[in-house]
Amino acid sequence: MTRTLAATLLLSTALCLPAAAAAKPSAREAKAFIAEVEENYEQLWEEAARIAWLKATYINFDSNWLEAKINAELTEIAVEYANRAKDFDDTRVSDDVRRKLNILKQSITLPAPTRDGAASELAAITSRLDSAYSTGKIDFEDEVVPQNQTEILMRQLRDPAKLEEVWTKWRGNSVQMKQDYVDMVEIANAGAKELGYDDLGQMWRSNYDMDPDAFAEETDRLWGQVEPLYTNLQCHVKYRLNEEYGDEVVPLDQPIRADLLGNMWAQSWGSIYDLVAPPTGDSESINLDEILVAADYTPLKITQTAESFFTSLGFDPLPDTFYERSQITKPEGREVVCHASAWNLDNVDDIRIKMCTEVNADDFRTMHHELGHNFYQRAYNKQPMLFRGDPNDGFHEAIGDMITLSITPEYLQQIGLVDEVPSADGDLALLMNEALEGVAFLPFGLLVDKWRWQVFSGELTPETYNDGWWALREQYQGIRPPNERPADAFDPGAKYHIPGNTPYMRYFLARVLQYQFYKAACDQIGWEGPLHRCSFYGAEEVGEKFNAMLEKGNSQPWQDSLELFTGTREMDASALVEYYRPLMEWLEAENEGRQCGW
Structure with a gap:
């Protein structure tokens, strides 16, 4: 994860200000406008970045206040610039100026609408969401466990009951986030519409030098290249976990319990390598x-x-x-x-x-x-x-x-x-270890924003946020929650990038x-x-x-x-498939006759 200009300024929340009516602007005016923007951002960059750093490394009332204040100020500027950039849509300008104008219009993560106080309200909401995640804790075995230590517990524990306890308690922290998240979506969607987009998801997808719908299709194409590899990996892992925990905990005709995969979000599975490892031959694997x-x-x-x-x-x-x-x-x-x-x-x-x-x-x-x-x-x-x-x-x-x-x-x-x-006969072990990180992550990396796209478009409502989340997790990952989720659950908020509003x-x-x-x-x-x-x-x-x-x-x-x-000019997952080819061949042989899929 990185904090850059886009993350701190252009990706901040912003107040949409109506553009002043004027005659068609000239290329010279466009160039002067860009010069003004870049000079202003050069001056604002350091102050905003240092406040954000202070907030991230010293969370308290004052650092939260400072971040909310600077975000509100910066966001007014960011979308004022976005609206002014729209004035040059029909002006013939150089390629560099056109690209900079497009960056100004497309690179805002959470725009707020015109109404008075919207930018400040949105900045306060995002600051609360970020802090709620970062300061979250659970009680476990008579100790108070902070967020980063809960991740370690999920890697180290093997008792299904204790894994379920830690997993469930961490998600209890995100319940408090839901109303703020609902309000944030409403405000940011209104801001996106004022900038000319159908919703915030379309606005996010517009930032890839291609049509937003074509970009969504491109992600599906890339997933299609790697899906067979993931499906075989998931099948093998399910059968090995069944051998470890039995049919009651890991039934073979259901998706895998999300808390058994060695990671708080089941997004990477490297911590259960010892349970699913292939034979290493005469070569000792590297720990x-x-x-x-x-x-x-x-x-x-x-x-x-x-x-x-x-x-x-x-x-x-x-x-x-x-x-x-x-x-x-x-x-x-x-x-x-x-x-x-x-x-x-x-x-x-x-x-x-x-x-x-x-x-x-x-x-x-x-x-x-x-x-x-x-x-x-x-x-x-x-x-x-x-x-x-x-x-x-x-x-x-x-x-x-x-x-x-x-x-x-x-x-x-x-x-x-x-x-x-190690000799080559240990390569399967090496590849499995890598796949439990690099391949296991792929569907999770895809579905987080697919969920948000559905939220932003209204396909999912606050009442169906959680059901929609788990529908996608089952569809793409073949996993399920370890218990029935309560009506007020907001499990997406248990992942930093949701309350942190970081596109995924x-x-x-x-x-x-x-x-x-x-x-x-x-x-x-x-x-x-x-x-x-x-x-x-x-x-x-x-x-x-x-x-x-x-x-x-x-x-x-x-x-x-x-x-x-x-x-080449096209993103292509064939290199990933080539990297794991020896493992894929082994997985296909192992899975022969097994009940794969979900």
Whole structure:
């Protein structure tokens, strides 16, 4: 996750101000307008970003107040600019100016309508939603457990009753969010309509250099490429969980209980690897959790190791201020947002990460991912203000994800974490471990925004929010809740990105682009072995071409940037399918005769 210009300014809530009636404006006026916008945002950027950082790393009444105030101010400006940009729709302007005008119109996450007080009301709602999630706690075994520790419990517990307890209690926190969420949808939808969209979902889908309906079809096409792989993985996991827990807990003719998959949201299943692992032959599988602890890794050392991956590609080291100002571990004595994110506070080089890092494999990979955001942010910092971002919001997420694929046994040997690389007969284990993260996530990455699109369009009403959520989770993931959900449940709010109002389709696109970028990098170094064995650590030729794409920021359509690095203009999941081909063949053999599907 990253906080960029789009996230802090253009993606803030905003008050729609009616555009003044005027004669058709000229190209010169359009250019002057863009210059005014970029100059103003240059001045506003740092104040807004530092307040957002303060709120995320020191949650209290005052930081909430400051964030709500600056958001209300900024949002009035953001959609005033969006409405003024509409005035130039029929004006002939240069390609760069047209792209910047479109960015102003399309990049607002939560617009508010014209009525007095709407922007302040919306800003207050979003601040409350964010804080309600971040400060949520549960009582478990006579202890008060904060949000980040509930995630650890879901990874470590194996008793179905205790898993159900933690899972259910965490969702109890989100009940309080529902009315705020309902009000937020009503206000933001009204704002989207004033900007000329049918609803907020259409507005979100318009930001992909293609028709909004065509974009929805594109996501379905990509899902179709990977669905057979996911279906086989889900079937295998269901049967192994049945062997572990029995028919009463895991009946083979039903979707899998969501609390049994080692993750609070059943979006990644790596924590149950030991229950579903394939045979490793004579090769011992790598337990990175144990290796990191044995090697005396600390959160700081994890951060430095991730940085070294990028410098091995030829990128300059992070500035000293990164280590001085980042939140690498959870501070004592104050409430913070532990959800990992990367920040650029001055839009130049005050780049930071915010994590509550633990010494484990998950956070080792997450740190590589988050630094991908930071190096991307610095790469495009010489672009004009409105082009400092990614051309497709899947790009930012894919950059770090691409690096995590290069965390192969060969890479771990190169940095001294393992002495010997396991033989090829352990590759199925490696691929299963990766698939429990990269493949298991795919349908969840798709359905979160599909749910929101249905909410924004009115297809789902507040009374059917929860039923619609679980219908999509069963349809795409083949999972179900562990118990009957109460009438007032708001289970979507148990996932940060819903109360945090962060569009989620970027994560689905990132999974596809991750493998597409990765294969392109491996092709560039002339890799001839199985794709999953490739590591481009130390390949400066990859870094040079990679940086050339990153430097473009949002200055051109994503199709142009994709072509610059991969040679193709279409997102394509075939690299992902190729990566997991050996595992897919094994899964198909294992699943023969089983009752797959749901």
